[in-house]
Amino acid sequence: MGHVRSNDEGWRVMGRRTTWWRTRAQGGRTPVAGALRRVGVVAAVLCATAGLTVLPATAAGAPSSYGYDKGDRTVDGAVGTADAETLKPGETYRSSLPKGASLYYGLDLDATSTTYVSVTAVPPAGTTVAATDGIKVSMQNDTGTGCTHQSATFGADRSPHPVAAWAAREAGRVLCKGGGRYYVLVERVDASGSSPDTWGLELTAVxxxxxxxxxxxxxxxxxxxxxxxxxxxxARRRAGGSGFGGAVAVGQGVWRDDVEPGRTLFYKVPVDWGQQLSVTAELGASSGGSGYVTRALDLELYNPVRGSVDEAGLSYQGSQDSAALQPLPPVEYRNRYSVLDHENGMRFAGSYYLVVHLAAQVADSFGQGPFPVTLRVRVTGSAHAGPGYAGQSEPRNIFEVTTQDREAAVTGSAGGGDTAMKVLAVAGIGAGSVLLATLGVWTVAARRRASTAAL
Structure with missing residues (x-):
């Protein structure tokens, strides 16, 4: 599901640039040469900074690596409820899930709030998975009564990529009433021939x-x-993020990115109360190769708490094809009372996530690509006020569409680590500007001192 851009290439380029500047700075002892030596030192530092900050923002990483949120806290799952570490609403966590494991995490809940926990399982790149491999996430109270549960699998493409499932304690329902200690159980579901690799986990509590x-x-x-x-x-180009925390914002329009097999893109769309979302994904034609790939492209929709809403997929024979989410209802609080997942999940306003995965098996028949993927996003309907909550959500404002959210959909801002990389990239550009200005000023000054010395 996406990839983390490695810093390794940035460090290697930095080393070459540093050596180059130092070599050019050596030479005579004139004032100009001395100034240029000083320029060389500063230039080396600035170029190193630019190399470190700009290159990782565009370099490709491992196909199936995942961009964890930089704010994740590390937590260990327990094999029993007695030792379960506590998750706090409003926080995100990073953990791991060995093959065959069933792990518990704790929650201390009040009697009136609804609490959601979403778990994203991240298999390592190159691992072997079966169509039925995946995770099951459930919530239970301190007596072992089950609240809700959901499973997520890799599906027919058998392409390793992060999959997410959620569970909830819904206040007011017959099961799991009252405050107290609750537990989230994360179970790994494996086929006999699957790789024994440990999977990463990202957990969110809302x-x-x-x-x-x-x-x-x-x-x-x-x-x-x-x-x-x-x-x-x-279509306008907009590169997708590498994880939920770094999902790149889009609004209504046509958006394109080029994707290598095995990669996953993350986008988010602000959808307000009363608004209706529809999405179509297109996979462009191949420039060569032949064959047939089952479920080559997978499009999944998650709501603001990273709960799965709907999915669509398409098989691929090398020619352009598309798949669309089924019609979704306008966002309303009352949708939670529907028994259909694609209606039930559209229960609050906020940022809805579009997750697009191109199966690794596409490379076997059609090459490494990249392949053009286009998203056609439509948001219709007039926004209206929400239900009027009696308190604050955790995290705050997650069930709102703010002015900043709407602006981000226009500019393509991301969250988490992807935002940080954009800031660093800008810093790298700024460093280049400072370098040019410094070279100009110091060189002119050195020449003036050289002329004065000659007199």
Missing amino acids: SEPPPAQAGTTDAPQDWNSASPEAVTGE
């Missing part, structure tokens, strides 16, 4: 306060369920 006023507990019945027409127009 709390949703109750509405200030009680409303109906029936799901909406009347909404436009017709398949919308895909958005047309010229």
Whole structure:
């Protein structure tokens, strides 16, 4: 699912540039030469900084590596409830899941908030997985009563990539009433022929306060369920992020990136209360090769708490093809009372995640690519006020669409590590500007001192 850009290439380039500048700075003892030696030292430092900051932002990494959120806290899963470490709503965590393991994590919950825990399993690049491999995530109270559970598998493409599943303690439901100690159980599901590699885990815990006023507990019945027409127009390039924390924002429009087999792209779309989202993904034609790849492209939609909503996929024979999510209802609080996943998941406003994976097996028939992937995103409907929560969510504002969210959809801002890389890239550009200015000023000054000495 995406890739983490390595710093190794940046360090190697930095070393070459440093050596080059030092070689050019050696020579005579004139004032100009001395100044140039000083320029060489500064230039080496600035070029090193530019090499370190700019190159990793564009260098390709391992196909299946995942961009963990830089704010993740490390937590160990326990084999029993007695030793389960506590997850706090509003935080994200990093853990690991050995083959065949079943691990517990704890939660201390109040009686009124709904709490969601999403778990993303990250298999290492190159590992062998079966279609039925994956994880099961469930939540239970201190008496062992189950609240909710969900499973996620790699599917027919058997391409290793992060998969996510969620569980919840929904306040007001018959099961799991009341506050107290709760547990999240993460189970690894393996086929006999799968690799024994340990998988990485990223866990998020989110709390949703109750509405200030009680409303109906029936799901909406009347909404436009017709398949919308895909958005047309010229595609704009927007590189996807490498994980949920670094998902790149997009809004309504046509967006394109070029993807190598085995990679996964993360985007997020701000969708407000009352708005309706539709998405189509296209995989462009191959420039060579032949064959047939089952589930070559996988498109998954996750809601703001990283809960799975819907998915679509397409097989590939080398010619352009597309797949669309099924019609989704407008975002409403009442959607949670639907028994259908693609309706139930559209229960709050916020950033919805689009996760696009190109199967590693595409390379076997059609080469390493990259292959053009286009997303056609439509957001319709007038936004309206939410349910009016009686308290704050954790993390704050997760169930809102802010002005910053709308601006990010226009500019393509990312979160987490991807944002940091963009800042560093800008810093690298800035360093280059400073270098040019410094060279100019110091060289002129050195020449003036040389002229004065000659007199």
